Each structure stands twice: as C-alpha cells, then as structure tokens.
Amino acid sequence: VSFTLEGAEVTGSEGDTVAAALLAAGHMTLRNSVASGQPRGPYCMMGACFECLVEIDGIPNRQACMVEVHEGMRVMPMHGARGKSGAVDE
Numbered sequence: 001v002s003f004t005l006e007g008a009e010v011t012g013s014e015g016d017t018v019a020a021a022l023l024a025a026g027h028m029t030l031r032n033s034v035a036s037g038q039p040r041g042p043y044c045m046m047g048a049c050f051e052c053l054v055e056i057d058g059i060p061n062r063q064a065c066m067v068e069v070h071e072g073m074r075v076m077p078m079h080g081a082r083g084k085s086g087a088v089d090e
C-alpha cells in the first residue's frame with residue numbers, strides 16, 4: 001500500500017494502521033507538543049493516549065493508530081493545538 005506523509009511516499013502493508021505503517025517506515029514523530037513543542041509520536045497504539053494525532057485526507061485530529069492505511073492516503077503531521085491542523089504553536 002502506497003501513501004504519503006507530507007507529500008513523501010511511504011509504503012505500508014495491507015491491514016496496517018497508519019501509525020504502524022509510519023513507525024515501520026522509521027517515522028517516529030507525527031506531531032509536536034502544544035505545551036513544549038517537543039516531538040510526539042504513537043505510544044499506546046490502542047486509541048487511548050492521543051499522541052498519534054495526524055491529518056488524514058484533509059481531516060485533522062485523526063488517531064493514526066485507529067485508522068487503516070489505504071492506497072493514495074495523504075497524511076500530514078499536526079502542529080499546535082488539536083483544533084489547529086497545520087497551525088504552528090502560538
């Protein structure tokens with residue numbers, strides 16, 4: 001399955017979640033902390049921690065560990081508060 005992270009092609013396996021596919025491809029950071037700006041990435045892999053929020057196909061605040069990857073999916077990291085897809089920390 002081929003998809004993109006910030007426009008760069010990533011390959012995952014059929015049935016992978018977005019988080020699993022990105023981790024397997026070496027992408028550990030999916031967003032930055034609102035409070036500190038520190039890089040954050042998937043932690044619990046079961047929908048509990050919300051550390052894996054990303055924008056998927058233009059929809060922000062999706063949990064990467066709960067969404068199955070599909071061909072042509074467009075994934076973008078989240079910056080800033082959860083309601084501010086693509087915004088920089090203020």
Ligand code: FES
Nearest residue numbers: 043045049050065
């Ligand atoms: S990794 Fe914890 S909610 Fe996705």
